[in-house]
Each structure stands twice: as C-alpha cells, then as structure tokens.
Amino acid sequence: MNKISAGLERAFANRGFAEPSVEDLRDAAGVSLRTLYKYTPSRAEMVLAALENRHQRYLARVFDDLPEDPSEALDTILTRVGNWMATESSHGCLFHAAVAAEPRSRPLRALLERHKAEVAAKAAAATALKGANIALLLIIEGLTQAWPLHKVAALDAAKRLGLSLLSSDR
Amino acid sequence: MNKISAGLERAFANRGFAEPSVEDLRDAAGVSLRTLYKYTPSRAEMVLAALENRHQRYLARVFDDLPEDPSEALDTILTRVGNWMATESSHGCLFHAAVAAEPRSRPLRALLERHKAEVAAKAAAATALKGANIALLLIIEGLTQAWPLHKVAALDAAKRLGLSLLSSDR
DNA sequence: GCGTAGGTAGAGCGATCGTTCTACATCGTC
DNA sequence: GACGATGTAGAACGATCGCTCTACCTACGC
Numbered sequence: 001m002n003k004i005s006a007g008l009e010r011a012f013a014n015r016g017f018a019e020p021s022v023e024d025l026r027d028a029a030g031v032s033l034r035t036l037y038k039y040t041p042s043r044a045e046m047v048l049a050a051l052e053n054r055h056q057r058y059l060a061r062v063f064d065d066l067p068e069d070p071s072e073a074l075d076t077i078l079t080r081v082g083n084w085m086a087t088e089s090s091h092g093c094l095f096h097a098a099v100a101a102e103p104r105s106r107p108l109r110a111l112l113e114r115h116k117a118e119v120a121a122k123a124a125a126a127t128a129l130k131g132a133n134i135a136l137l138l139i140i141e142g143l144t145q146a147w148p149l150h151k152v153a154a155l156d157a158a159k160r161l162g163l164s165l166l167s168s169d170r
Numbered sequence: 171m172n173k174i175s176a177g178l179e180r181a182f183a184n185r186g187f188a189e190p191s192v193e194d195l196r197d198a199a200g201v202s203l204r205t206l207y208k209y210t211p212s213r214a215e216m217v218l219a220a221l222e223n224r225h226q227r228y229l230a231r232v233f234d235d236l237p238e239d240p241s242e243a244l245d246t247i248l249t250r251v252g253n254w255m256a257t258e259s260s261h262g263c264l265f266h267a268a269v270a271a272e273p274r275s276r277p278l279r280a281l282l283e284r285h286k287a288e289v290a291a292k293a294a295a296a297t298a299l300k301g302a303n304i305a306l307l308l309i310i311e312g313l314t315q316a317w318p319l320h321k322v323a324a325l326d327a328a329k330r331l332g333l334s335l336l337s338s339d340r
Numbered sequence: 341g342c343g344t345a346g347g348t349a350g351a352g353c354g355a356t357c358g359t360t361c362t363a364c365a366t367c368g369t370c
Numbered sequence: 371g372a373c374g375a376t377g378t379a380g381a382a383c384g385a386t387c388g389c390t391c392t393a394c395c396t397a398c399g400c
Contacts, residue, residue, distance in 0.1 A: 014273075015273065015274070016270060016271055016273045016274070017188070017270070018187070018271045018272060019272065021386080021387065022388055022389075023388095031347085031348085032347070032348045032349065032350090033349085033350085033389085034346095034348075034349090034390090034391090037388095037390085038346090042389085043387095091269060093315070096262050096267075096315060097266075097267070099262075100186060100261060100262060100266070100267030101187065101267070101270065102186055102189065103184075103185065103186045103189075103261050104185070104186070104189065112319075113319060116319055117319075132327070134316065134323050134326075134327045135327035135330060135331055137312075138312035138313060138316045138327050138328060138331065139312060140312075141311065141312040141315040142307075142308035142309060142310075142312030142313075142315070143312075144315075145266060145311040145314075146304065146307055146308045149282075149283060149286055149287075150304050150307075154304060156304075157304045157305035157308050158308060161305060161308065161309070164331070164335075165334075168330075191356080191357065191358080192357080193357095193358095202379065203359090203360095203378090203379085203380080204360090204376095204377075204378075204379090205376085205377065207360085208376095208377095211359095212358080213357095213358065213359090
C-alpha cells in the first residue's frame with residue numbers, strides 16, 4: 001500500500017505526469033496491474049496517491065524538529081527546502097506540476113491548495129510570523145522554482161529575504 | 171504563422187499540455203491539419219512555438235516602457251506581473267508547466283532557461299539591482315506561483331519584499 | 341488437507357492518439 | 371482562362387493508451 005504510493009511518487013517525480021504509462025507505474029510500484037488497480041482504480045487516482053505520499057514526506061522532512069528560536073527555525077526551514085530540492089525534486093514543485101499537467105481536475109487543485117496552506121501555516125507558526133504568512137510562502141515558492149536553475153545561489157537569496165522579513169517585523 | 175502560434179499558446183495555456191489533442195490544437199490555431207503540420211511538424215514543436223510566442227508577449231507586457239526610477243520600475247514590474255497573472259495565466263508559469271509535463275525534453279529546458287535568464291536580466295537592469303539579480307527573480311517566481319491561491323495578497327507581499335531589497339542594497 | 345482470500349502474469353478490448361495521405365477548393369499571375 | 375502554389379476537409383494508419391479479464395499460483399485458518 002505505502003510501497004505502492006512511494007513507487008508511484010518516484011515514477012511521477014522522475015518522469016513527469018504525462019510520460020509514464022500505467023504499465024510503467026506498475027513496474028515502479030512493484031505489484032501486478034490488478035493489485036495496482038485495486039488500491040488506485042484509475043490513473044488519476046494514482047496521481048493523487050503519489051501526491052498524498054509526497055505531501056506527508058515533505059512536511060516531515062521540512063518541518064519536523066525545528067529549533068524554537070524563530071530566526072533559527074526560518075534558516076533551518078529554508079536550508080531543508082534547498083536540501084529537498086537537491087535530493088528529491090530537481091525540477092520544481094510536484095504539486096504545481098500535477099495541476100499544470102491537468103488544470104481541469106478539481107481534486108488535484110484541492111490537494112494543491114491543502115498542501116500549500118499547510119506549508120504556509122507550519123512555516124508561519126515556526127517563525128512566529130503570523131502577519132507575513134504569505135510573504136513567507138512566497139519566499140519558499142520562489143526558492144523552489146528558482147532552485148533548478150540557480151541552486152545554492154537561490155538558497156542564499158531566499159535566506160536574505162527571510163532575514164529582512166524577520167527584522168522588518170519586530 | 172503568428173496566428174498559429176497565438177492559437178497554440180492560448181490552447182496550451184487554457185487546457186494544459188497534456189489534454190489538447192492535435193485536432194484541438196488545429197481548431198485553436200484556425201488552420202487545417204496540413205497547414206499546422208507544415209509550420210510545426212510535430213506536437214512537440216507546437217509546444218515550442220506556443221512558448222516562443224508567450225515569451226515575446228510576456229517580455230513586452232512586463233518590461234516595455236518602464237519608469238526610469240529603480241524603485242518605481244520595480245513596483246511597476248511587480249504590478250504588471252500581477253496583471254499578467256490575472257488576465258493571462260491563472261495557474262502559474264507556463265514554461266515551468268511545460269517542462270514539468272515533459273521533464274526529459276532538452277529543447278524545452280533550454281527554452282525555460284533562456285526565458286528565465288532574460289527575465290532576470292531585464293528586471294535587474296531596470297531596478298539597478300545587479301547584485302540581487304537572483305533575489306529579484308526569486309520574488310517574481312514566488313509571486314507567479316503564489317498568485318493562483320492568494321491573488322493580490324501575493325502581490326502585496328512581493329512588493330514589500332522588493333522594497334526591502336532596494337533599501338538593503340543602498 | 342482443503343477452501344478461500346488475495347496475489348502474479350499477461351493476453352485482450354475499445355478508444356484515442358499523432359501523423360500521413362488523398363481529393364477538392366481558392367487565388368494571384370501570365 | 372489555364373496553371374501552379376497553397377490552403378481546406380477529413381478519411382485512414384499503426385501504435386499506444388487506460389483498463390478489464392482469464393488463468394494460475396501461493397499462504398493460512400479450520
């Protein structure tokens with residue numbers, strides 16, 4: 001079950017949402033076609049399962065065990081986002097990619113909204129930046145999108161913007 | 171010719187890169203299948219033609235006739251990006267979407283890189299922020315990605331971050 | 341030791357895809 | 371008014387797609 005979701009996530013992350021056929025997804029999931037369809041009865045649901053898995057992994061990887069000090073927490077969050085990009089997602093946010101691939105899908109958009117809202121809420125809570133909620137999300141989004149082209153330079157820029165947020169807030 | 175590119179751009183922008191069939195693209199382009207294939211001999215080239223068209227339109231719409239004062243220029247740029255999002259691209263950056271849909275395509279990645287590099291260069295030139303080049307791009311990327319969910323709130327956050335960039339620079 | 345639940349392997353289905361090709365219309369030029 | 375270039379409409383193609391179905395294989399409770 002979780003093995004299936006993890007395999008699907010890996011397949012979509014590596015090869016995009018258009019390319020992999022259901023047979024490719026079966027190979028990535030490591031089960032038979034029949035079992036795959038039992039847990040995810042259509043290709044669209046395979047996408048949703050993959051994103052659900054990624055959502056959990058992303059939150060855990062970026063927001064677990066943060067330092068209490070807001071400034072340290074922000075630095076840690078951005079560093080971890082950079083790390084995530086470096087190791088997991090070399091071409092931008094998978095949720096935006098999924099929605100872009102199928103802009104008509106309502107459940108996909110709902111998932112994107114939930115994911116981003118949760119990221120923004122966790123970031124705001126950890127940095128005690130209630131007012132600058134959206135600015136914070138904007139920095140994270142910017143870092144995520146700029147990373148594929150600029151790598152650590154994007155991380156540095158994000159950290160500098162983050163610092164200016166903290167100092168302008170108090 | 172340009173009518174074809176414009177039609178293709180509209181089709182992909184509205185319905186994503188996966189959904190529209192070549193016959194849909196033909197309808198959007200307003201020509202026959204034969205003529206469509208004459209100018210863009212494969213579906214992949216239709217994508218490239220659409221993005222080329224969008225690139226030109228985006229640059230013109232965001233960077234033409236900017237005020238000379240750096241601070242005013244930055245404000246104008248961000249406002250225009252918000253305007254672009256509001257009227258043209260309700261779900262994020264089309265270039266990132268294209269690459270996300272087909273992460274293996276080399277020409278697509280090259281086009282994305284060229285587009286982003288040109289945007290960054292024009293923004294840096296207009297705001298006299300040579301050093302904060304990447305921070306500037308990061309703000310624009312963040313605004314573009316955050317817009318679909320937060321609209322004008324994202325624009326406000328982007329402007330505040332932009333101001334902090336300007337003041338920390340001098 | 342046998343029945344049942346749940347797995348695998350893989351052939352097969354209809355639909356749709358990108359692409360090509362044929363047949364016919366239109367138009368500016370001599 | 372005939373001609374070649376260029377366009378349209380749309381039939382036809384092989385391939386591939388998402389999905390279903392059949393046939394067979396385990397593993398475990400009674």
